[in-house]
Amino acid sequence: MRQADLRQRLLRAAEQEIATSGPAKASLRGIARRVGVSHQATAHHFDDRAGLFTALAVEGFELLLEETVAAIEAVGTEGIASGSQVAASGAAYVAFAMRHPTMFDVMFRPELLHVDDPRLVDVRRLHRELLVQIIATAQAEGWGTAVPTEELATVGWATVHGLAVLQRDAQLVEVMPEIDPGLLQRVARSLDALA
Template sequence: MNAPLNGRTQQYHHGDLRRALLNHAAAAISESGVAKVSLRELARRAGVSHAAPTHHFGSREGLLTALAAQGFHALADLMHNAQEQTGDFAEMGVAYVQFALSHPAHFEVMFQPHLHQGDDPALLAAQQRAGELLYGAPTLPGTETRDAGIAAWSLVHGFATLWLSNALPAEQGTPPEQRARQVIRAFLDGRNNGGLAANDS
């Protein structure tokens, strides 16, 4: 969305403004981090009155809650599509990593509960939708289904976080999706070969 010309307020339809504000919030977080996001700065970016973001989100916390909910739904969409197209749990994990890399601002906000209104119905529904896909992980020998889901989630979330922070060893010419696929396959191969070494002791 372009900045307003000659200082004049841009015109939006009601739903378009909400989406535009969320887009501007994501851009601001990508540029400066979540700590510097404010409703006043958001209004400036969108070229609307200072009251407009408050009308839609109520507060900064409400804005970040809406951004997190949007992120969980987008994540669920990507994982669901991967599941539908391939039937392969590994590709759902790759989709998770792709989401994190393509939506770093959402990813930064989604997993910081202190930024959210934790009882927000829209956020809870979005979290549940994504969680149901994540907890569909193939079960490791000797583990409960939920534990397997947490293990799979930890794997892909950890990989995405390490990649975004440039903490993983560089591998020249290897795209992150390909590297993630290799790591996830290694995890699943360990399951198929009898589980983690600790289970053999």
Template sequence: MLDVRRALLDAAAGELDDHGAAGISLRAIARRAGVSHAAPKHHFGDRAGLLTAIAADGFRTLAATQRDAAPGGLHALGVSYVDFGAGHPALFELMFASSELRTDDPDLLAAHEESLRPLREAAGRAGEVTAAASGQDAVLMAWVFVHGLVVLQRGGALGAAGGEPAHLLSTFSRLLSPGRR
């Protein structure tokens, strides 16, 4: 039996890759999924509901890649995050496009939190962060740093400034983890 909701999400992911978030329409997604034009509205309510579901799926995928990278510590988590952003540019952009999403959606909020959990755990390990940047501050600093790397790399500004993500990630990891040179 066809899981229509899953088929719609898969079709939406394809449309997102092909046309970006601005090019997504419920009719095109229904056509791509091979279901009635009313199916997206039935399952997601409207375009914002569908985009929110896609973003939540993206955060769950990011969470899985972060869990896989977590044993390697902060540096491996940073590499994983940058690789995810570079490998899924339209999805990555949508995940943080608050104007397109229902930012109060419980599933979206839970998926986003799940994607940050490996970073929170790595930052909380004994000896993993400096006393000056511990707990929530370290998590936010690391997230802002790697997210900024993705955005700058995608926009071409990082390369123009002579920045190399791998080198910058290593340097940043050493700053947060001085005992792990």
């Protein structure tokens, strides 16, 4: 087995182990067992459990960045002043959380990660910069201009993250079985109104 393939198999097995046992109980031994390799084989790729979880978080942020950029490109520049790209990025965020719940959970659990890992620091910075860029682009067209860009990016992210977690954890089922894409457009309008 090629080392790159083993690394990917370990990451996928980690997702399965976390989904089954929870992040606190997921062990390198259990992950190695899922792949059919020795516990020592994981050491070729990851120093410890936090290293493996950090690699999973990095992969998650990279995928989230790709999906967010694709969502923004899909809506194009039409309606930027109405927050269309803001809403599209929020919809991409919620969709990511629903498709990758285990990865999403690990991404935002600093106690499980090597938070000072340069790859994690860099990809989290890129994610934040993309969010700020989306807000700044909308503001340049007249959306949400009364609130500083960084502040509006933080409030928008917190709102969408909360929706994603509530939806992922089935806390909105009675009220909203699925998050309607129009909801994110309404959230964008609400953020604009706050500004």
